Amino acid sequence: MKRRFSPMAASRRQFLAGTGAVAAGLTFAPYKAFSEEEKKINFYNWDTYIGETTLADFNKATGIEAKMDLFADNDELFAKLKEGNPGYDVIVPTNDYVERMISADMLVPLDHGKIPNLSNIEERFRDTAFDPGRKFSIPYMWGTICAGYRKSKVEGTPNSWKLFYESDKHAGKIALLGDAQNVIGHALKYLGKSLNSKDPAEIKMAEELIIANKKNIKVFADDNGQDLLASGEVDIVQEWNGDILQVMEEDKDISLAVPKEGGLLWEDGLCIPKGAPHPMNAHAFINYLIDGEAGAKIADYIQYATPNAAAKKHMSKEYLENTAIFPSAETLANCETQVFLGADATKLYDEAWTRINAA
Amino acid sequence: MIPGTAWLVLFFLAPLAIIWAISFGENTSLVKTEITGTLDNYWRALSDVVYLKIIWKSLWISLLSTALCLAIAYPISFLISFAKDKWKPLLLMIVILPFWINLLIRTYALIAVFRTRGFANFGLEWIYNTLQLDHLFGAFEPLPLLYNNFAVIAGLVYVFMPFMVLPLYASIERLDKSYLEASLDLGASQSRTFWSVTVPLTMPGIVSGLILVFIPMLGSFLTPDLLGGTNAQMIGNVIERQFKAANDWPFGAALSFLLMYVTFGALAIRSVLSGRKSGMEV
Incomplete structure (x- = not known):
């Protein structure tokens, strides 16, 4: 959402x-x-x-x-x-x-x-x-989907989706988005695949990656990732850039970055x-x-x-000149626009998402 | 009688029939569903064990929450029923008051209560520090109250409590208190009186409370969505997704009906069980 x-x-x-x-x-x-x-x-x-x-x-x-x-x-x-x-x-x-x-x-x-x-x-x-x-x-x-983070709790900037998908560095302090295509899509991005992959094997790889790292993830936040970040519930969060921009205005300890693998445009x-x-x-x-x-x-x-x-x-x-609003050209080069995947691939994503949530 | 029936047909049976028909359909395009009589949707739900596992999880979460609701609501209803008459409207008002607030807002309020830096943890920390426990065991560690099954169950109990209190209160209020006096006068203990007189006589209220609470709990999706962690998904969430993100209404309809059959099954088991106990009218 x-x-x-x-x-x-x-x-x-x-x-x-x-x-x-x-x-x-x-x-x-x-x-x-x-x-x-x-x-x-x-x-x-x-x-x-x-x-x-x-x-x-x-x-x-x-x-x-x-x-x-x-x-x-x-x-x-x-x-x-x-x-x-x-x-x-x-x-x-x-x-x-x-x-x-x-x-x-x-x-x-x-x-x-x-x-x-x-x-x-x-x-x-x-x-x-x-x-x-x-x-x-x-x-x-x-806009983009990016990594929002609390500066005092994160070393440097979260420049890779690795922190979200294959790391226990911020165990229990991570929030991902709450919908199938974005969570799986960015896992695919981290794996070096397309955000719009329709390949069942690649989607399966992403599913397994997320399930393996589920113990470190606090919550799949539908539409309140920025609030979780602002209230200190989590330290890094996958979110729409506009939502993070909003809490950045209220809390100077919060910032955002688009990871080097690129995010959704x-x-x-x-x-x-x-x-x-x-x-x-x-x-x-x-x-x-x-x-x-x-x-x-x-x-x-x-x-x-x-x-x-x-x-x-x-x-x-x-x-x-705000790079949180207008990311640099290099950053944008790796970002990808979501395309409509068709009914069959949508079903693949939904079933993977059901299994991820049930695991 | 006629308006009641018309209401039931128009707003309950007709929509239900449509969903039932869709559950035997296929998506022919993004916006069109054709009723083809296929059983594929049911087969898909039953062949992948993950959906049955989720239904099972929804069942035990709802059962546990319903039991907690009953355990908490019974003494509350008793208290209201035995309170002085002038207090009753006020006490009932306190129970009903949350209904005046949108469910979404009430659930969001729980987030503010349960989160790491929330009211519950602040309160616990204050008690902990007042008792000087921090000198003994070190600084207070906030409890993880949010984004887990505990939060989901607490949320469900909180949201559905009034549905349990009201029928219980109605049946306790109707209870002829002289039966209780008779039982005590004849030498039965307080607990014997409760189990042999009070509970059987208030059974209609208990049963309607259980049904009113259990069935909507089974299909809830907002509470696990907002309060649950990464494995909070209940069957209601899966069904909601089929109608929205996954855009697969036939499969969502089939899952809805499977859930309904499970509910019917639970009700059937209940009536079989209560039928065995002779002489108890429910």
Whole structure:
């Protein structure tokens, strides 16, 4: 499960994620076949993943009223839309889920003519393997999975996944993420394989590696690894970089590093799901989110790495030079983007994960 | 009668029938499931011993937690029932109060209680130091209370306690106290009175409490997820994953039904056992 950076207290944020999920389930926007769209849009987003005033500013600029519901993780988003779109216009799935939704024919092809701000996006983000030609998704924010650690308890920096997967150096003080693909994927990375391996033998190797080291691992933390680190429960934790960034602000003894084997590189895309009641407004909204000034306001508030070159011009040096937000090119060279593995490989990962947890 | 039946059909039997049908299906694409009548999902669950092991683990965790619930709730219900009338609403209120708070929040609160630098360990440390034990045995070592089976069981007992207290309280309240006096007057000891009079007469409350607590415990996934360690996984977690991350609804449906059959089995054993004891009405 993935969660977003938030300046609010953990429990409140988690609570909001939970209630947001419930609220989203109750939202059934009416389908209206107006030739001209009503001035409304339903945005389905991660918690605290937008600027403080972005929705109000959008309303001021266009007169369109944006309503936002929250989801807690990609699985929830997918499960909710799987049986038909309950009325959302814009959603924010992560790259492998963008791919999954494209292959399940759940997304509307974007009309790039209605998104002129696309020219703000950095060159290297304008094409991608999971969505060739950016037909279905516009890049919103990106980041990595990294090693968060307590400086006073760790020698140097945790520059290898070895500390997590094959070492008793921090026995009982280690937290890994709580989902099959990320925990097994980074074990594969440590073994020098691809994070996206579909090879049953390699997945088996990773499974055995994790089971052998389970005695040293305290917990598979779904979405609270950063809290465990902050409360001193663990000394090293595998986490989304944005989550660690959040506790780094509160506790100067915490830092993060991307191990030399590389970690997961993720990217969230703005997409329009099939059956969206306001596709025109949705295009306008996406265009607004990647506007230079609006994009800068968002990035400044949520502190994730923006792919928006025009927004970067408005950002502080502090943000742009922070290697925790923008890792160096060498580090990124070893990182890998998760691809959608298909149903058979997903089953392999899930079964391995069940055995790991039962061992 | 009609609204009750309609409610049951609409919100219980119909969804159950859908899940039952899906358990005989296959994923034909990412979003489509076709009911083909296949038994593969059940076969997959039964052929790999790991799933039975997880069901077994869920069973003993739930049984132990249910027993603890009963052991703690019985005296509490007794206390409330025998308290002065003006205190009863307040005492019942204290039992029900946690219901006003979201389950997720209550479980997160337990993390703050049990963790290494949590309230439980702070309290223990204070007692330890007050008793000057640190001079004898060295500094206080915090107990590992979180991320293990203990935490899961404590969490389950805490969360489900009111479901046990309320039916017990209702049946103890209905108990005619003159039976107890009669038993004592006729020379039975306190413990004999308890086992031969009180327990049999409150058996309906005990049984409904046990069922109300045991069955939802068996399927819980939030508590092991948040409080458990690396091997806390219960069958509820595996089922949840099939509906979300693994995107394999047919297999998840099959596991749900296997769990239900196990529950039916447990209830059947109970009724066979209670049937043997003649003259005891449950």
